[in-house]
Amino acid sequence: MNTIIVNNELCNGCKICFKACFIDVIKWDAEARRPIIAFPEECVQCMFCEINCTQRALKVHPKYDSYMFPRENLA
Amino acid sequence: MSQYTTADVLIVGGSIAGLAAAITAKEHDPSLNVTVVEKYTSGYAGKANRGAGVILVLGESTPEEFAQFYLRHIGMYLNNQRALLQYASMLNSNVEILDKWSGRIVKDENGKVRTSKWTSGPVARNEDGTLRFAETVEYPWELATVDLDYVLKIYGYARRKGVKFINRVGMVDLLTDDGRIAGIVGYDIDDGTQRVLTAKSVVLACGNQDWRVSPMWSPARGEGISAAFRIGARFVNCEFGSFYNWISLENFESEMGAEYALYNDKGENIGLRTVKDVHSDINAESLAEWYKQTVAGNGPMHHRVRENPLLPSLESMMDAEVMRARPFATRFWNTLMFNAFSQKTNDEVVPGLVGEFGGLWVDEDMATTVPGLFAAGDICVQGSRAWGAVAQPGRHRGSGIAFGTYSGRVAGPSAATYAAGAQVPIAHDEQITAIDARFNAPLNSDGSLKPLELVAEIQKVMQPVGNSLYRHEQRLRSALARIEDLKALLPQLWATDPHHAFGANEVAAMLLCSEMFFKASLERRESLGWFLREDCPEPSPDGPHWVIVENEEGQVSVSKQRVPLEDYPYQP
Ligand SMILES: Cc1cc2nc3c(=O)[nH]c(=O)nc-3n(C[C@H](O)[C@H](O)[C@H](O)COP(=O)(O)OP(=O)(O)OC[C@H]3O[C@@H](n4cnc5c(N)ncnc54)[C@H](O)[C@@H]3O)c2cc1C
């Protein structure tokens, strides 16, 4: 599973990472004004949350060998 | 609790095709309420901003030259030639209009759109082992480039023009009133609130079906396709929705041009033998050759990158000047490539299913067979029949953005014209109640199957090259039987929140698309263009025909329709 870490000190609550995710991995905590990494097992390492964060407060570490892919059913 | 909203023109999906439709609908008739419903957040959502950002243009060629080349070498006359010519005639203006909306098209120092030529195809190997190119092949197209924040800029443009947006609401079904479109039912993906949106016309621009196999194609889960099927829309060319990229299993990134430098484990070049005289891009035969070699025990297959003749041309398309002009795309690709190559240790390549299954039938006005329902973008690429016997991107890269922009520009004014002349439709309560029961069933279920568990099983049927590309009646029948078995498991799906309720809706859509794909594949008993059958290696003696897929009392039914060549300007 990919690891997505948020540095809550650097984060300014701009919500962009939440908007940037195209498959709903990231939810939003309205009270704390911080992202919630709700479904990291579905992350497809597109990196849009990380590269759109102006505060460099979020990092994605892909783990390709656990990516959901039917490796045994190629041919 | 439900929330009701009305619009004149409702666009489902806020990526490139949806935005193009919304802007042009609003421009066509500024008095109309044009609303976009997007499952995630428009501007960031969709696939259009996560790709290479190359866009097909004609350059100096004429639409007629493009169409004739295309019919002969790519579409195999399985095209709606009127749609093909219309698409070709709008390719250059697409780029001008994208620049007007976003300001992000790469231009030269004189302000002219910068384009590059597609490389000539290698045809054979010289005695010294170097590749010989067919230098005389002049492809009748060029490629422009765009920075990848363009979709966000276009979103801003659309808002300034008065287009309304409802983000984080996913459509799950379409409403009808006396046979014509009446709106949609969607749900808030965060809190699950039901949203009923009535509209005089609807444009489906919510992407195609890619079965979540290739990472970057993951948002395309076919919910628009299944919703259209449920209200009786027609589909066509569904058997062409199985594109594969050459990929590494270590990072799933695409390895373009691998077929030119493809070796089996014995060190024999197995790619070049499948390269045809005119070879604009990946052909199905090289993927089939991978399959034959693998079955014969000659795997794994290797991509000798240094021998890949496409690399110089790919690099020139993305040279330093283009990189400077595309700061966002450069950051994006640098990050992706750093990750991908830091975890890559070997040169094995495999065909990775991309899919691009988008067979929603549309005419030249982008109208589906349901009155008031229009479509644009990936959802109707095969359905428009503009491209013929090919999978998307169909051996002419840069065509996804081109088709999305073109079809959005056609669908927007068509949907606006329809809405201007239509009565306000009625949203019928019994339809809304039935949709609610279907969508919420997994939340009330006592099953224990999670959507992702079923996705994994569907992928095992869709990915194999022997099922979805190099097909055979026997394999198709067992794939279809497995899909039927998986369909029987749908009532066991279990969800605890809106995210997983959507997951269940997506799984149902994946299974429906698989069924349409395999049934249409069984009906096409020939090999033609991208479509290959091991048991029917030749084109059909009956000539070009389309396989139509329709909803007959809830069942997927298929039939054949001859391509009306006599109505078209060009003959085989
Ligand atoms: C990695 C990659 C590289 C590519 N490179 C290129 C390239 O260089 N050049 C090129 O021309 N093409 C390229 N393509 C193809 C191109 O991105 C697509 O053809 C194009 O994005 C299609 O646009 P679309 O608007 O039809 O669909 P999409 O971009 O897929 O957008 C569909 C939209 O609908 C939304 N949606 C989905 N379901 C629902 C629902 N139920 N309710 C509401 N909204 C919904 C989605 O969130 C999304 O915003 C690439 C694709 C990928 C993935």
Ligand code: SF4
């Ligand atoms: S984009 Fe960065 S700063 Fe903004 S909310 Fe996310 S982590 Fe915080």
Ligand code: SF4
């Ligand atoms: S990398 Fe992409 S898929 Fe993963 S959380 Fe970030 S935006 Fe979402």
